[in-house]
Amino acid sequence: MLSQFELSDYDRAADFIRDQAGSHQGRLAELDTVGLVLGSGLNALALAIGDAVVIPYESIPHFPTSTATGHEGRLLIGTLAGRIVVAMQGRFHFYEGYSAAEVTFPIRVMRRLGVDRLILTNAAGGLNPEFCAGDFMLIVDHLNLVGMAGHSPLIGPNIESFGTRFPSMTEAYAGSMRRLALETAAALKIELRQGVYAYLAGPNFESPAEIRFLRLAGADAVGMSTVPEALVGNHAGMQVLGISTITNMAIDQLDTDRDTNHEEVLETGERVVPLLTALLSGILERL
Ligand code: HPA
Numbered sequence: 001m002l003s004q005f006e007l008s009d010y011d012r013a014a015d016f017i018r019d020q021a022g023s024h025q026g027r028l029a030e031l032d033t034v035g036l037v038l039g040s041g042l043n044a045l046a047l048a049i050g051d052a053v054v055i056p057y058e059s060i061p062h063f064p065t066s067t068a069t070g071h072e073g074r075l076l077i078g079t080l081a082g083r084i085v086v087a088m089q090g091r092f093h094f095y096e097g098y099s100a101a102e103v104t105f106p107i108r109v110m111r112r113l114g115v116d117r118l119i120l121t122n123a124a125g126g127l128n129p130e131f132c133a134g135d136f137m138l139i140v141d142h143l144n145l146v147g148m149a150g151h152s153p154l155i156g157p158n159i160e161s162f163g164t165r166f167p168s169m170t171e172a173y174a175g176s177m178r179r180l181a182l183e184t185a186a187a188l189k190i191e192l193r194q195g196v197y198a199y200l201a202g203p204n205f206e207s208p209a210e211i212r213f214l215r216l217a218g219a220d221a222v223g224m225s226t227v228p229e230a231l232v233g234n235h236a237g238m239q240v241l242g243i244s245t246i247t248n249m250a251i252d253q254l255d256t257d258r259d260t261n262h263e264e265v266l267e268t269g270e271r272v273v274p275l276l277t278a279l280l281s282g283i284l285e286r287l
Contacts, residue, residue: 014112035115036087039122041269052078081284095203100153104232124223124244139242143198163235177241184282195220199227205260211252
């Protein structure tokens with residue numbers, strides 16, 4: 001049997017966070033809170049969160065700590081576009097050596113805090129030849145290659161208080177949230193591409209043959225996060241929205257003088273933060 005967290009572990013973390021939430025505590029209980037996960041290079045988006053109570057991950061019971069560069073390790077509770085958000089400034093990845101259950105621990109804690117809408121952001125490599133570095137892509141569906149290889153956060157004893165043993169993933173990214181994101185982008189004249197996100201474990205970037213394989217499989221972007229969080233969110237009945245920043249175009253040929261590197265991912269992420277902040281704020285206003 002895999003070692004798993006129990007409901008009481010999630011509740012201990014949630015109780016701790018609630019205690020720390022200060023003046024936001026009352027509003028946290030109104031069940032109108034949105035969860036936000038900030039991906040690579042998107043750290044600075046946290047600066048837009050007002051009146052933030054900052055809780056370092058290492059102080060929260062059972063929370064893993066963030067080891068990836070470009071990921072701070074803190075939880076922020078504050079206001080964005082007039083709404084209370086619980087934001088992860090830095091997330092956990094499978095490639096850091098955490099189990100899928102550890103990677104998604106904070107999402108279930110958010111659920112116990114009353115969060116029922118979850119906005120996941122990430123940095124991703126572009127596979128669709130029509131995309132460019134700096135584009136935003138609304139995730140419409142995913143290829144969970146890590147899950148297919150047996151690493152799902154939902155493996156192990158099912159906690160019925162969260163959801164059913166066999167959750168559907170027919171609409172892993174809620175249609176209502178996707179429509180709202182598209183309407184917001186159109187109103188703000190921000191181009192929002194749409195596509196399928198392929199989830200790989202990393203930490204290496206993909207080989208050219210892998211890129212061609214993923215494209216054949218129907219993926220438009222590739223990355224190392226988000227899907228486990230979307231699974232756990234769906235399992236727990238949350239409405240999930242996923243937005244990728246295409247930070248680099250994936251390289252699909254041998255013998256080019258181009259290469260993929262983490263610095264490029266962070267640089268592009270940082271460059272688009274103001275636009276992404278506008279898009280997310282617009283979405284929150286319309287929720
Ligand atoms: N591949 C995988 N993950 C990524 C990439 C990529 O090209 N860019 C940003 N995250």
